[in-house]
Amino acid sequence: MSFLQIIDLEKSFGNVQVLKRINLEIEEGGFLVLVGPSGCGKSTLLNTIAGLEPITAGEIRIGGRRVNDLHPSKRDIAMVFQSYALYPNMTVAQNIGFGMEIRGVPKPEREKAIARVAEMLQIDHLLDRKPSQLSGGQRQRVAMGRALVRDPQVFLFDEPLSNLDAKLRVDMRTEIKRLHQRMGTTIVYVTHDQIEAMTLASKIAVLKDGVLQQFGTPSEIYNNPINTFVADFMGSPAMNLIPATITNGAGGLAIEMERPSAPPVTLPLASPPKGLAAYKGRSVIFGVRPEALTDPDGADRNAASIAQTECFIEVVEPAGSDTFAVTHLGGKGVIARLRADANIQPGTTAPLTFNLSKSVFFDPETENRIL
Amino acid sequence: MTSAVSQGPLEASRASSTVAPNRLARALIYAALILFAIYYLLPLYVMLVNSLKPLDEIRQGDMLSLPMAGTIEPWLKAWATAQIGVQPTGLKPYFMNSILMVVPAVFISTALGALNGYVLTKWTFRGADIVFGLMLLACFIPFQIVLIPMARMLGILGLAGTIPGLVLVHVVYGLGFTTLFFRNYYAAFPSELVKAAQIDGASFFQIFRRILLPSSGPIIVVTVIWQFTNIWNDFLFGASFASVDSIPMTVALNNLVSSSTGVKEYNVHFAGAIMAALPTLIVYIVSGRYFVRGLMAGAVKG
Numbered sequence: 001m002s003f004l005q006i007i008d009l010e011k012s013f014g015n016v017q018v019l020k021r022i023n024l025e026i027e028e029g030g031f032l033v034l035v036g037p038s039g040c041g042k043s044t045l046l047n048t049i050a051g052l053e054p055i056t057a058g059e060i061r062i063g064g065r066r067v068n069d070l071h072p073s074k075r076d077i078a079m080v081f082q083s084y085a086l087y088p089n090m091t092v093a094q095n096i097g098f099g100m101e102i103r104g105v106p107k108p109e110r111e112k113a114i115a116r117v118a119e120m121l122q123i124d125h126l127l128d129r130k131p132s133q134l135s136g137g138q139r140q141r142v143a144m145g146r147a148l149v150r151d152p153q154v155f156l157f158d159e160p161l162s163n164l165d166a167k168l169r170v171d172m173r174t175e176i177k178r179l180h181q182r183m184g185t186t187i188v189y190v191t192h193d194q195i196e197a198m199t200l201a202s203k204i205a206v207l208k209d210g211v212l213q214q215f216g217t218p219s220e221i222y223n224n225p226i227n228t229f230v231a232d233f234m235g236s237p238a239m240n241l242i243p244a245t246i247t248n249g250a251g252g253l254a255i256e257m258e259r260p261s262a263p264p265v266t267l268p269l270a271s272p273p274k275g276l277a278a279y280k281g282r283s284v285i286f287g288v289r290p291e292a293l294t295d296p297d298g299a300d301r302n303a304a305s306i307a308q309t310e311c312f313i314e315v316v317e318p319a320g321s322d323t324f325a326v327t328h329l330g331g332k333g334v335i336a337r338l339r340a341d342a343n344i345q346p347g348t349t350a351p352l353t354f355n356l357s358k359s360v361f362f363d364p365e366t367e368n369r370i371l
Numbered sequence: 372m373t374s375a376v377s378q379g380p381l382e383a384s385r386a387s388s389t390v391a392p393n394r395l396a397r398a399l400i401y402a403a404l405i406l407f408a409i410y411y412l413l414p415l416y417v418m419l420v421n422s423l424k425p426l427d428e429i430r431q432g433d434m435l436s437l438p439m440a441g442t443i444e445p446w447l448k449a450w451a452t453a454q455i456g457v458q459p460t461g462l463k464p465y466f467m468n469s470i471l472m473v474v475p476a477v478f479i480s481t482a483l484g485a486l487n488g489y490v491l492t493k494w495t496f497r498g499a500d501i502v503f504g505l506m507l508l509a510c511f512i513p514f515q516i517v518l519i520p521m522a523r524m525l526g527i528l529g530l531a532g533t534i535p536g537l538v539l540v541h542v543v544y545g546l547g548f549t550t551l552f553f554r555n556y557y558a559a560f561p562s563e564l565v566k567a568a569q570i571d572g573a574s575f576f577q578i579f580r581r582i583l584l585p586s587s588g589p590i591i592v593v594t595v596i597w598q599f600t601n602i603w604n605d606f607l608f609g610a611s612f613a614s615v616d617s618i619p620m621t622v623a624l625n626n627l628v629s630s631s632t633g634v635k636e637y638n639v640h641f642a643g644a645i646m647a648a649l650p651t652l653i654v655y656i657v658s659g660r661y662f663v664r665g666l667m668a669g670a671v672k673g
Contacts, residue, residue, distance in 0.1 A: 052566050077570065102571055
């Protein structure tokens with residue numbers, strides 16, 4: 001039973017349609033992440049769920065209840081804003097208690113609730129301070145405290161970590177995940193950071209230009225991207241999208257990729273997707289993640305289909321935990337992810353292993369996945 | 372900070388070599404500033420000194436000399452017994468008229484301006500910019516143009532010649548300015564705060580009163596000073612729309628000074644003029660530092 005449902009939602013500002021027929025749902029206690037580049041409509045979508053923006057068409061249901069026309073305060077939601085939106089004239093305690101004060105909750109009860117949340121977020125020593133006297137991380141905690149104290153049905157997070165420095169961001173990310181596991185409340189979370197999306201989500205919705213591209217679990221999104229946009233957006237470094245041609249090999253279909261000053265690479269496909277047969281002799285986009293393109297010793301021994309070939313290594317980038325190597329295939333730079341201690345030199349030729357069971361194919365015209 | 376710590380002997384000697392011309396420039400700047408300050412303060416000095424002299428001392432001709440036989444008689448006369456129009460009432464009742472006119476007019480126009488600014492920035496509606504543009508236009512309308520329509524309106528409303536009538540005139544005329552001030556101030560006020568308060572369940576007026584107003588100190592001070600000065604100093608509306616018992620201070624001062632009968636009592640005139648200027652001076656001195664701070668606020672935030 002899905003808890004938050006968004007059905008055929010549309011939103012226009014004047015003549016500009018910013019959200020186009022969005023359908024999403026998340027079960028109770030789920031963690032839905034809306035991800036996409038700037039201007040894709042993800043924040044607008046969150047604002048419509050909050051009730052801060054009216055919708056043009058469609059329906060929003062929370063816990064089976066249609067909330068389209070309800071005031072934000074009546075939707076039983078709480079929101080954490082990108083800028084934290086702490087009331088500058090109030091202390092931390094007043095900030096957290098403001099909603100309760102407005103609803104007429106008696107003072108002793110209010111103080112108890114504030115104390116409980118403050119303890120949970122370890123901000124009890126800050127309760128008498130003004131927001132201007134707090135650091136970024138502390139403000140972030142207060143903003144979360146203000147949301148937590150409501151004990152709502154759904155939490156809405158609008159890029160809550162984007163104003164923090166890199167290290168604090170990772171800490172707070174873990175903290176949010178811990179809080180979610182502890183409270184078990186449904187969360188909708190907006191971010192443009194695909195790592196945040198992958199680490200936090202139970203379901204990810206990838207948006208682009210107001211259109212929902214793909215909706216699924218993090219592993220579905222990562223391993224089975226529905227088009228080149230999703231494939232390229234999720235993952236760091238991004239998936240290699242290599243222009244290639246499908247040919248008839250000895251044991252079935254094979255894939256052929258151009259190389260500068262060398263004959264093309266041809267890899268036999270042991271178990272190609274069904275739709276690929278129709279592309280025989282035509283060009284496709286061959287998608288392979290950097291970790292599926294590695295040195296022979298680092299290759300996944302359990303992979304169903306692997307192929308090895310010699311590649312000219314242009315650049316080597318040691319990153320500590322891994323070593324990235326750049327080679328040239330199909331007219332593009334292609335990144336391979338090798339073991340940290342892989343013995344590889346730039347300007348030489350080295351064997352690279354393709355994990356073909358982890359690779360995907362896209363139509364170069366429509367950019368959609370070939371299944 | 373760090374450069375001060377790391378300042379070795381080399382930097383120090385270089386610094387001291389540039390100090391001498393700096394000092395000279397600074398002295399020149401201060402000399403010029405003091406000169407201008409004296410030039411500006413001179414009229415006030417003349418007014419003050421002469422308001423404390425008996426009339427025959429002024430007649431001897433030296434305006435700049437200090438009083439030999441100081442007296443506060445001119446002040447008492449200007450306040451309580453001087454002939455203004457036909458009544459020997461002094462400026463006292465007119466001073467009261469001005470207070471009764473200025474205080475409500477400033478309060479109402481500031482409050483409405485704040486509300487307008489709030490609506491125009493945080494509850495924008497289709498055409499909000501056009502409405503604001505039209506209100507802005509009100510700032511550029513000369514007083515003289517509105518005189519006759521305003522007289523007609525006051526007549527229709529039955530407020531002609533009354534203090535509430537003058538309050539209305541000043542509120543209407545000041546609304547353009549106060550709206551402009553508050554709109555521009557609130558435009559820089561983060562909208563996310565308003566959204567957060569909406570989710571917290573605060574109503575339209577609760578958001579205004581609890582979230583926006585507490586952060587509006589500087590702009591309220593700017594608006595109050597601006598409105599107070601303008602309304603207190605206004606002469607044209609007072610002269611056009613007031614009747615005998617609602618004449619404001621500025622008009623009464625004119626009546627005192629330009630009455631054509633009897634001797635010109637310059638000392639009394641000076642005392643009256645200072646009285647008329649005093650309230651605006653006090654408002655500036657009390658809240659002047661906020662005025663500067665308010666004008667800068669929003670320009671650089673954080």
